[in-house]
Amino acid sequence: MKIETQTxxxxxxxxxxxIEPAEMESAMHxxxxxxxxxxxIPGFRPGKAPYNVVLRFAGEEYxxxxxxxxxxxxxxxxxxxxxxxxxxxxxxLKDIPSRDPLKFEFxxxxxxxxxxxxxxxxxxxxxxxxxxxxxxxxxINSLRERQVVVEPVERPAQVGDQVSxxxxxxxxxxxxxxxxxxxxxxxxxxxxxxxxxxxxxxFPGFSSHLLGLSVGDSKTVSYTFPEDSPFEALxxxxxxxxxxxxxxKSRHLPELNDEFAQSQGExxxxxxxxxxxxxxxxxxKKGDYDSGYTEKIVxxxxxxxxxxxxxxxxxxxxxxxxxxxxNRLARQKMELETYLKTRQMDDAALREELKxxxxxxxxxxxxxxxxxxxxxxxxxxxxxxxxANRTITQLGSYMNPQDARKIFTDEFMQHMFNDITTDxxxxxxxxxLHALAKGETIEADESEAPVEAETLVPTEEAASASDAESxxxxxxxxxxxxx
Amino acid sequence: MTTIHDVLLRPLITEKxxxxxxxxxxxxxxVAVGATKTLVKDAIExxxxxxxxxxxxxxxxxxxxxxxRSRRLMVRSSGYKKAIVTLAPGDTIEIFEGVKG
Numbered sequence: 001m002k003i004e005t006q007t008x009x010x011x012x013x014x015x016x017x018x019i020e021p022a023e024m025e026s027a028m029h030x031x032x033x034x035x036x037x038x039x040x041i042p043g044f045r046p047g048k049a050p051y052n053v054v055l056r057f058a059g060e061e062y063x064x065x066x067x068x069x070x071x072x073x074x075x076x077x078x079x080x081x082x083x084x085x086x087x088x089x090x091x092x093l094k095d096i097p098s099r100d101p102l103k104f105e106f107x108x109x110x111x112x113x114x115x116x117x118x119x120x121x122x123x124x125x126x127x128x129x130x131x132x133x134x135x136x137x138x139x140i141n142s143l144r145e146r147q148v149v150v151e152p153v154e155r156p157a158q159v160g161d162q163v164s165x166x167x168x169x170x171x172x173x174x175x176x177x178x179x180x181x182x183x184x185x186x187x188x189x190x191x192x193x194x195x196x197x198x199x200x201x202x203f204p205g206f207s208s209h210l211l212g213l214s215v216g217d218s219k220t221v222s223y224t225f226p227e228d229s230p231f232e233a234l235x236x237x238x239x240x241x242x243x244x245x246x247x248x249k250s251r252h253l254p255e256l257n258d259e260f261a262q263s264q265g266e267x268x269x270x271x272x273x274x275x276x277x278x279x280x281x282x283x284x285k286k287g288d289y290d291s292g293y294t295e296k297i298v299x300x301x302x303x304x305x306x307x308x309x310x311x312x313x314x315x316x317x318x319x320x321x322x323x324x325x326x327n328r329l330a331r332q333k334m335e336l337e338t339y340l341k342t343r344q345m346d347d348a349a350l351r352e353e354l355k356x357x358x359x360x361x362x363x364x365x366x367x368x369x370x371x372x373x374x375x376x377x378x379x380x381x382x383x384x385x386x387x388a389n390r391t392i393t394q395l396g397s398y399m400n401p402q403d404a405r406k407i408f409t410d411e412f413m414q415h416m417f418n419d420i421t422t423d424x425x426x427x428x429x430x431x432x433l434h435a436l437a438k439g440e441t442i443e444a445d446e447s448e449a450p451v452e453a454e455t456l457v458p459t460e461e462a463a464s465a466s467d468a469e470s471x472x473x474x475x476x477x478x479x480x481x482x483x
Numbered sequence: 484m485t486t487i488h489d490v491l492l493r494p495l496i497t498e499k500x501x502x503x504x505x506x507x508x509x510x511x512x513x514v515a516v517g518a519t520k521t522l523v524k525d526a527i528e529x530x531x532x533x534x535x536x537x538x539x540x541x542x543x544x545x546x547x548x549x550x551x552r553s554r555r556l557m558v559r560s561s562g563y564k565k566a567i568v569t570l571a572p573g574d575t576i577e578i579f580e581g582v583k584g
Contacts, residue, residue, distance in 0.1 A: 043498060
C-alpha cells in the first residue's frame with residue numbers, strides 16, 4: 001500500500017492510495033466467495049461454488065467491482081492510520097484514477113483547526129446596569145393600570161379621565177389623488193394625559209383639547225403635522241379633527257399600599273414589591289446587556305482567530321439550521337415545503353440563504369470551544385447531575401408517570417447529558433471571557449477535579465463535550481466511505 | 484442414428500462434478516439417450532483432442548414430485564444419460580477450466 005497525501009485548502013486531505021496486485025487478487029477471491037454465498041449458482045450449494053465458476057457465472061467485471069468495493073472499505077481506515085490523518089467525518093472516495101495498478105483517491109475532511117488570537121488581552125468596558133427609581137415606578141404604575149376601575153361620571157373631563165369620543169378628520173388642502181377624508185368617523189377611547197406626551201394618538205397634545213368638555217360637546221381642532229412626524233406622508237400637512245364627546249369616565253387607580261402588593265403575588269409589603277420589580281428589571285437589563293457584551297467579545301475573538309474547517313462541517317451546521325427552521329414551522333403547523341413555496345424557493349436556495357449565518361455560528365462555536373480548551377474549563381460531575389435533576393423534575397412536573405417513563409429512555413438521557421454538558425461548558429466559557437474582558441485576572445485553573453464528559457456518557461457519539469463533534473452531531477470517523 | 488456429433492448435449496458443472504474433476508480428473512457430460520461408451524469416447528477424443536482413459540455411463544432416472552401448493556399437480560423432470568469421462572493425465576477440457584466457457 002503506497003500512500004500519497006496532499007493537503008487541500010479547505011482543511012481536507014487528498015489521499016492517493018495504491019493497492020498492490022496481490023492484495024487485489026485476494027480481494028477478488030473474497031468477493032467471489034461473497035457472491036457465491038449471495039447468489040444462486042445452479043449445481044452448487046450457496047457458498048460452495050469455486051472461484052472460476054463464480055467468475056464465469058457472474059462475469060469478471062462484476063467480481064472485480066465487488067472486490068474494489070471491499071478494498072475501499074478495508075483500505076480506508078488502514079490508510080488513515082498509516083498516513084496519520086485524523087478525520088473529522090466520513091471521507092469520500094473521489095475517484096479511481098487507474099485500475100492496474102489499482103489506485104484510490106480519497107478526500108478526507110480534517111478536524112477543524114482553530115488558532116485563537118490573544119483572547120486574554122481582549123478588554124471591553126463593562127457598564128454596570130442601574131435601574132432608576134423612575135423605571136421602577138413606571139413598571140409599578142403599569143401594574144396598577146391593569147387593575148384600574150372605570151366609572152362613568154357627569155362632569156367635565158379632567159386629567160386622568162377616560163373619554164370616549166366619535167372622531168373624524170378631514171384634510172385642509174386636498175392634493176390630487178387624495179381623498180379629503182383623512183379619518184372616517186369612528187369611536188375612540190382616549191385617556192386625558194397631563195401635558196403633552198409623544199405617545200398620544202392621533203397627534204401629540206390631542207388629549208389636552210378634551211380637557212373641560214362634557215358629554216355632548218363637540219369641537220374642531222386643526223393640526224399641522226410637523227416635519228419630523230412619524231407619518232411620512234402627512235409631514236407638513238394640515239388637518240381638521242372633529243369630535244363629539246360621548247362619555248366621560250373617571251379612572252380609579254388602585255392605591256399603592258400593602259394590599260395592592262399582596263394582590264400582585266407573594267409580596268407582603270409595598271417595599272417587597274418594589275424590590276422584586278427592581279430586581280427583575282435589573283436582571284432583565286443585565287441579561288440584555290450581557291448578551292450584547294458577549295456578542296462584542298466574540299466578534300473581537302473571531303476577528304483575531306484563524307479558523308479552518310472542512311466544508312462538511314458547514315453542511316452539518318446548515319442541516320441543523322434547516323432542522324431548527326422545520327421545528328419552528330411545525331410549531332406553527334406548517335411544513336417546510338409549504339414555507340418554501342410561499343417564499344418561492346427551493347431547498348438549495350434555502351441552504352444558500354442559511355449559509356452565512358451557519359458559518360457565523362460554526363465559527364463562534366469553534367472559537368468558544370477552543371477558548372474552553374485553552375482555559376482548561378471542565379465541567380464537574382456534580383454540576384451535571386444537579387442540572388440534570390433540575391431538568392428531570394421540570395419535565396416530570398407536567399407529565400404523568402406513564403408518559404415520563406416512555407420518554408426517559410437511555411437514549412434520551414444520553415442526549416440530555418450531552419446537551420447539559422455542552423450548555424454548561426459554553427456558559428462557563430462565556431463567563432470566563434467576560435471576566436477576562438473586564439480585566440479580572442484569572443489563572444487557568446486545573447484544580448477543579450474535572451470529570452471528563454466521556455466517563456459519564458461512554459458512547460462514541462457523546463465523545464467529549466470539548467470535542468466539536470458533540471455540537472455538530474453524530475459523526476463516526478471510522479465509518480466507511482460513501483461512494 | 485446417433486453420431487459422434489450429436490452425442491454430447493452439455494457439460495454438467497455441479498459441485499459433485501467439480502469434485503470429480505479436481506480429485507479424479509474426470510469430466511461429466513449429459514449425453515444423448517442412445518449414446519454408448521464408445522460413442523462418447525470417440526466424440527470427446529475428436530472434439531476436444533484429448534485421450535480418454537475410461538467412460539462410465541449412468542442413466543439418471545426421471546423424477547416426479549408433487550407441487551406443494553397445488554397438491555394434485557405433478558412436476559416431472561425427465562431423465563437423462565450421464566457420461567463420466569476419465570482423461571489421461573495432462574489432458575484437460577477447456578470448458579471446465581473456467582472463464583472461457
